[in-house]
Amino acid sequence: MFESILITIATAATPLLIASIGELVVERSGVLNLGVEGMMVMGAVTGFGVTLATGSPWLGIFAAIAVGALFSLLFGFLTLTLVTNQVATGLALTLLGLGLSGMLGEGFVGQPGIKLGNLDIPFLSDLPVIGRLIFGQDPVFYLSILLTVGVAWFLFRTRAGLTLRSVGDNHGSAHALGINVIGIRYLAVMFGGACAGLAGAYLSLVYTPQWIENMTAGRGWIALALVVFASWRPWRVLAGAYLFGAVSIGQLHAQALGIGVPSQLLSSLPYLATIVVLVLISRNRRLTMVNTPASLGRPFVPDR
Amino acid sequence: MKSKILSFAAAAAVLSLGTMAAEAATKACYIYVGPIGDFGWSYQHHQGLEQMKAELGDQVETAYLESVPEGADAERAIERFARSGCNIIFTTSFGYMDPTNKVAGKFPDVKFEHATGYKRDHPNVATYNSKFHEGRYVQGVIAAKMSKAGVAGYIASFPIPEVVMGINSFVLGAQSINPDFKLKVVWANTWFDPGKEADAAKALIDQGVDIITQHTDSTAPMQVATERGIKAFGQASDMIKFGPETQLTSIVDNWGPYYTERVKAVIDGTWKQHDVWGGMKEGHVVMAPYANMPDDVKKLAEETEAKIKSGEFNPFTGPIKKQDGSEWLKDGEVAEDGVLLGMNFYVQGVDDRLPK
Numbered sequence: 262m263f264e265s266i267l268i269t270i271a272t273a274a275t276p277l278l279i280a281s282i283g284e285l286v287v288e289r290s291g292v293l294n295l296g297v298e299g300m301m302v303m304g305a306v307t308g309f310g311v312t313l314a315t316g317s318p319w320l321g322i323f324a325a326i327a328v329g330a331l332f333s334l335l336f337g338f339l340t341l342t343l344v345t346n347q348v349a350t351g352l353a354l355t356l357l358g359l360g361l362s363g364m365l366g367e368g369f370v371g372q373p374g375i376k377l378g379n380l381d382i383p384f385l386s387d388l389p390v391i392g393r394l395i396f397g398q399d400p401v402f403y404l405s406i407l408l409t410v411g412v413a414w415f416l417f418r419t420r421a422g423l424t425l426r427s428v429g430d431n432h433g434s435a436h437a438l439g440i441n442v443i444g445i446r447y448l449a450v451m452f453g454g455a456c457a458g459l460a461g462a463y464l465s466l467v468y469t470p471q472w473i474e475n476m477t478a479g480r481g482w483i484a485l486a487l488v489v490f491a492s493w494r495p496w497r498v499l500a501g502a503y504l505f506g507a508v509s510i511g512q513l514h515a516q517a518l519g520i521g522v523p524s525q526l527l528s529s530l531p532y533l534a535t536i537v538v539l540v541l542i543s544r545n546r547r548l549t550m551v552n553t554p555a556s557l558g559r560p561f562v563p564d565r
Numbered sequence: 566m567k568s569k570i571l572s573f574a575a576a577a578a579v580l581s582l583g584t585m586a587a588e589a590a591t592k593a594c595y596i597y598v599g600p601i602g603d604f605g606w607s608y609q610h611h612q613g614l615e616q617m618k619a620e621l622g623d624q625v626e627t628a629y630l631e632s633v634p635e636g637a638d639a640e641r642a643i644e645r646f647a648r649s650g651c652n653i654i655f656t657t658s659f660g661y662m663d664p665t666n667k668v669a670g671k672f673p674d675v676k677f678e679h680a681t682g683y684k685r686d687h688p689n690v691a692t693y694n695s696k697f698h699e700g701r702y703v704q705g706v707i708a709a710k711m712s713k714a715g716v717a718g719y720i721a722s723f724p725i726p727e728v729v730m731g732i733n734s735f736v737l738g739a740q741s742i743n744p745d746f747k748l749k750v751v752w753a754n755t756w757f758d759p760g761k762e763a764d765a766a767k768a769l770i771d772q773g774v775d776i777i778t779q780h781t782d783s784t785a786p787m788q789v790a791t792e793r794g795i796k797a798f799g800q801a802s803d804m805i806k807f808g809p810e811t812q813l814t815s816i817v818d819n820w821g822p823y824y825t826e827r828v829k830a831v832i833d834g835t836w837k838q839h840d841v842w843g844g845m846k847e848g849h850v851v852m853a854p855y856a857n858m859p860d861d862v863k864k865l866a867e868e869t870e871a872k873i874k875s876g877e878f879n880p881f882t883g884p885i886k887k888q889d890g891s892e893w894l895k896d897g898e899v900a901e902d903g904v905l906l907g908m909n910f911y912v913q914g915v916d917d918r919l920p921k
Contacts (some may be wrong), residue, residue, distance in 0.1 A: 262771050269767045273760065363600050370602040373788075373807050469759040469785040471807065474600035476783075478758040509761070513768035516751045517718065521918040524724075524752035 266510060267394050272468055274506030275405045276301075276460040280484035281491070281498045282408050283456020288488055289416060290449035291429035291556035295351025296336050298481025299358020300454050304329045304461025306362040309374055309472040318377040322401070322462045329458015330451045332358065337450040341443050344560045355481070363474040374470035377401065399467045401459070406499075408456070413495040425449060429554035432561045442561055457481065490539035492552045497542065505535045593617070593828045594651035595629040596642055598658035603757060605782025605801040606818070607631060610657045610680075612802075613820030620825045624832055635660025640667060647672040653831045655824070656680065666690055676836050678827060681727070683906070688838050693823060696844030697727070698734035698905075699873050700816035700852055701778075702880035704798045705738020706869050707813050707855075708776045709746045710862040711796055716747045716916075718769030720779040720786055722756045724920045726908040728780050733912045734880045735778065738869070740914055749774055750917035759785040770795060776813075787811060796857060803853040814866070815853035822848050842902060845874040881905060886913045 280297055287294050304325035312321030336354050339345045379399050380386065386397035416422040425445055428435045432442045464480070465472055483505065491497035512527040543549050595614055599607035611629065618627055628651065633642045639661050646654050647668055653676040656665045662682035669677045669687045677690045685692055708717045719735065721728050732750060739746040749772065751765045758781075766777050766786040770793050777790045777797040784807040790797035791811040799805070799815025823843065830836040843849035852870055855863045872878040883894030888911040894900060911919050 265767070265771055269764060269771075273764055276760075363602055367602055370608070371604050371802075371806065464760065469763050469783070469788060471759070471784055471788065473604055473757075473759055473783055474602035475757070476759050478755070478760065480760070510764055510768060513751055513765050514772065516917070517749045517769050517772045517774075519749065519916045519918070523918075524920045525754060528752070528754040 264390055264394055270506045270510045271402055273509055274502040275402050276463045277484050278405045278502035280457050280460035281487045282412050283453040285488050287449050287453035288557055289429045289554055290425050290446050291554050292446050292450055293347045293558040294336055296354025297457050297485050298477055299355035300329045300332050300457035301461035301481045302362045302477045303332050303358045304458030305465040306366040308462030309369055309465040312375050318375055318466050321466055325458040325462035326455045330455040333450050333454020337447050341446050344562055347558050366472045369472040376470040377466045401463050409495050409499045429556055432556045492543040492549050501535055501539050505531050508534045590626040591832045592626045592651045594646040594654045596633050596656045597631040601631050603782055609801050609818040610820055613824045616821030617824040617828055625828055640664035643668045647675045676831055691838050693841045695849040697816055698730045699844045700850050701731045701734040702738035703866055703869050705735040706742055707866050709739035709742035712776045714773055714775045716774045717776040718774035719748055719750045720765045720781055721750055721752050722781045726906055730905055730908045731780055736914045747916050753781050757782045759783040762786050763789050813857055814855050817851045817853055819851040888913055
């Protein structure tokens with residue numbers, strides 16, 4: 262039972278983690294993309310549709326990543342090239358994604374999907390307690406951990422990561438140094454889109470293998486909030502996503518046990534707990550200031 | 566996809582043409598609270614529309630708006646339909662109650678039908694609802710027969726009378742077979758969030774229930790039950806495709822016959838205001854084929870269904886005790902509809918405290 266609860270928590274946390282890590286990179290480059298929910302739901306419908314057509318969940322996942330990146334390119338073109346307002350454009354992207362995915366997915370409603378299989382390593386996956394947890398989960402779970410490690414390493418241990426952060430901190434100076442601000446931001450936005458697409462595909466291929474309109478049910482917004490509360494640090498995003506997942510699952514168990522705490526309060530616990538903990542670990546103001554991308558959401562127009 | 570675009574186009578065309586279209590055929594319009602792709606509540610209303618259209622053919626023209634939020638937006642949407650030449654407008658969610666009545670006052674020649682509400686301020690407003698709890702009683706009977714653990718799990722949405730009524734009816738059905746039957750309830754506090762519904766199902770199964778039933782709209786719990794190899798009941802639509810070896814039966818919201826009857830009444834000029842709370846007898850509530858159970862359980866389920874359908878038996882017939890052990894209904898006493906429609910307490914045997 263304990264093992265299966267932990268696996269349930271990992272399943273709940275994985276889509277949030279993937280989408281947040283993507284958005285973290287976008288925001289570190291100084292761009293605020295509020296379209297995570299829209300890109301996620303586009304990934305979900307693409308992943309489901311392609312899997313249904315080809316029979317291969319892997320193709321579905323790759324297609325979802327591609328569509329997420331393409332969809333974010335629309336946001337990139339509007340905000341980076343045409344310099345539209347990032348907040349409004351991001352919201353529009355979410356609305357567009359929700360509507361478009363509903364239309365594209367109309368034929369998929371009521372069709373059972375194909376689930377991406379779990380890892381199964383002989384012997385190791387059968388170990389007691391930790392076997393399935395460490396060696397027997399779905400491949401995307403491992404990918405999400407690798408993504409976190411990779412992004413943390415990239416941002417803080419590589420020159421390219423430093424360049425990306427400098428663009429997010431002061432695009433004027435970066436530009437003066439000859440860095441291609443717009444180009445880097447395009448890449449970051451597309452990475453965020455690809456991650457959101459993958460997170461969406463996780464919903465429609467692993468979490469609940471089916472397509473229903475609006476099936477992301479607000480997870481994109483939670484991912485966005487996680488990035489801010491984790492003060493733009495990859496490991497804190499991971500902690501936040503898992504904390505949110507753990508409290509979400511824990512409160513359902515508390516309800517099923519019938520402990521008599523009002524369910525409305527229990528339902529709000531994941532949000533409360535995550536905010537409180539992440540605010541506490543980010544309470545060092547100086548550190549938070551250092552981590553906040555100073556150019557976040559500010560439009561950049563190179564001198565002509 | 567095509568039909569969606571067409572019907573929007575039709576709505577737009579009619580908007581500009583005004584009453585011209587109304588003379589050709591009777592126009593029936595629908596307002597949905599969710600997307601028609603939810604495979605639950607709004608999906609089933611839309612199925613009802615399709616069935617009505619198939620029955621009445623050329624005599625009727627239809628239009629619909631989906632995902633209309635309850636509140637000010639709803640009033641605008643309803644009024645737009647009324648102006649565009651709709652002869653009858655179905656507003657299919659509880660929260661449309663006040664907007665429907667408000668618009669109805671301004672358009673006395675248009676008929677309004679509001680689902681699940683109780684306000685009929687004008688003679689051109691009718692209300693309709695279904696006794697879904699009748700199906701829940703049958704599910705309870707099946708659950709008690711099929712469960713080895715003697716505990717079922719119930720994924721609930723919001724603590725409103727309709728949901729509480731369903732939980733109570735399920736427990737009463739189960740206890741008619743096994744007096745010690747227990748029910749664990751988890752409130753998802755949402756009508757629709759596949760991930761959360763799946764998590765709730767997993768939590769319940771981890772705590773030892775071996776039957777899952779739900780009063781939320783997605784097919785996710787059915788899939789989880791299939792994965793874990795236990796049995797489950799579907800909700801709103803027949804979900805057998807999501808659990809060919811899992812679904813025992815499902816309560817299907819069957820609005821087609823009602824919509825056909827009411828639109829036909831408008832065509833014939835016999836439409837009258839009424840308040841209908843139809844159940845199995847009226848064909849509003851239909852059970853999906855009984856599956857994945859032994860023949861004797863199936864037979865028992867069919868007998869129970871037949872008794873409710875014929876009106877011989879009401880699920881809320883005494884003696885029934887409230888959760889705290891106090892008496893609610895005396896032996897042979899039948900609950901009044903009014904009490905049921907405002908139900909805010911559990912009967913004995915529910916392992917949960919009702920959120921207030």
